[in-house]
Amino acid sequence: MMASRLAFLLLCHVVLYTAVTSVKVCGRPPLTNGIDDSNLKRVYEVGEEVTITCGQGYLPSTATPQRISCTATGEWTQSNLACSPKxxxxxxxxxxxxxxxxxxxxxxxxxxxxxxxxxxxxxxxxxxxxxxxxxxxxxxxxxVNCPLPKPPKDGRIVHDKPLTGTTTMYGQSWTYECSPPKAPSYERGSCMADGSATEPPECREVSCPIPAAIENGFITFAVMRQHGYKEKVQYACNEHYVLEGEAEISCQNTGNWSSKPVCRAPCTVGIKRGRIFYNAKKIWIEDLKPNRVLHREPVVFYCLNKTESCGYPVASTCNDGTLPIPECFEEPGKMTYTLRSKTLPSEIEMCDAFPSATTNPARPA
Missing domain, CATH: 2.10.70.10 (Complement Module, domain 1)
Known part of the structure; x- marks a missing residue:
């Protein structure tokens, strides 16, 4: 009898479970970003409706409220509400x-x-x-603020900008100077990122050796002796050479001279026959007297576009004695140059479009 009662109770539980779960329900509506979910339940019965809105900080895509309902299949009707953040x-x-x-x-x-x-x-x-x-x-x-810097012993500080108050600001700089003939072990100081100022340098005796000569140039108005800190000498180049760098050098606090300049050599235009464009003039090569182009000066040669039967210019630049001849340039024969010079690329009609410089590499003169 006890076994039969237990079986009956189990059967009742199965029937009850089947009866409850056969009714469809809907879970929480599917939510996209920005929809307000604060008032939504976990479970809804068939036919229940919900008004969905955008949460605080979001803007709705539609002006009217959106309502969705729980269907008999346990799914929600569709909504076209989208919420975009402010x-x-x-x-x-x-x-x-x-x-x-x-x-x-x-x-x-x-x-x-x-x-x-x-x-x-x-x-x-x-x-x-x-x-x-x-x-x-x-x-x-x-x-950041730094305390005022301390001057070196036997010297002083020259600030880049006038100071007001008892501090300096990050990035402000100054120069250390020593009483002649001494030189500071380093010349510049500044207010640093950690709020400290550069420590003062040491003032010491400094001299530079007799200044050296430069190739194709000379020293102007200088006594050939040792020089003290900040003393200067000047250089110049021989005729037709171009000075590159600072003409004036100075004795530095390291006991060395600042960088000497260099004298760059002129170039010869390495063709015997042809016409060039130089110094804003179109000239025959034999009229270039003397045959000399200074450093960094450009010279234009003329090449032939054989397909279009027209000429086009290609520039080359003198670089310390070397003037490359464009690869496309063809020096005419003596007969053509003498009797048919009007057929040369420099004399015929110029092309409407010129080939790029990369298609006409230069060859050494």
């Missing part, structure tokens, strides 16, 4: 750091940092709020 305008000064973007969506966070040598004044972050504003304004970056 946008906060990015301050113009920060737009380059935001890769050029002018707005940021709701819930975005701006993190602020300052470069080395600057201190953040204000909050380190700001969040885009639901109403399209930032919860904090952009902070300021203020330069």
């Amino acid at each position: 946008m906060c305008p990015i301050p113009r000064a920060l737009q380059p750091l935001a890769m050029g973007k002018t707005e940021a969506p709701f819930k975005s966070v701006l993190n602020f940092t300052c470069d080395d040598g600057y201190v953040l004044q204000g909050p380190s972050e700001s969040r885009c709020l639901h109403d399209g504003t930032w919860n904090n304004p952009a902070p300021l970056c203020k330069a």
Whole structure:
């Protein structure tokens, strides 16, 4: 009898479970980003309706409220509601750091940092709020302050900019000077990122050796002796040579001279027959007297476009005694040059479009 009662109770449980689960229900509606889910239930019965709206900080794609209902299949009817986040305008000064973007969506966070040598004044972050504003304004970056620098013993400090107050700011610089004939072990100082000023240098005796000569040039108005700190000498080049670099050099605090200039050599135009364009004039090569082009001066040669039967110019530049001849240039024979000069590329009609320089590499003269 006990076994029969237990079987009956189990059967009742199975029937009850079957009866309950045969009724279709709907779970929570499928939600896209931005939809307000604060008032939604976990389970809905067939026929129940729900009005879905966008949450705070989001804008609806439709002006009218959207209603969806639970169907007999346990699924929800479709909704075309889309919620887009409200946008906060990015301050113009920060737009380059935001890769050029002018707005940021709701819930975005701006993190602020300052470069080395600057201190953040204000909050380190700001969040885009639901109403399209930032919860904090952009902070300021203020330069680190340093104490006034100390002058060297037997010397003084010359500041790049006038100072006011008892401190300097990061990035401000100055020059150390010593009483002649001494020189500072280093000449420049500054307010550094860690808030400290450069320590003063040592003043010491410095001299530079007798200045050396330069090739194809000479020293002007100088006594050939050792020179003291900051003393200067000047160089010049021989005729037709071009000076490259600073003409005047000075004795530095290291006991060495600053970099000497170089005299660059002129070039010879290495063709016997032909016409060139030089110094704003179109001239035959035999009329270039003397046959000399200075360093960095351009010379134009004329090449023939055989397909179009027209001429085109190709430039070359003198570089320290070397003037490359364009690969496309063909020097005419003596007979053609003498009797048929009007057929040369320099004399016939110029092409409408010139080949690029890369198609006409130069060959050494």
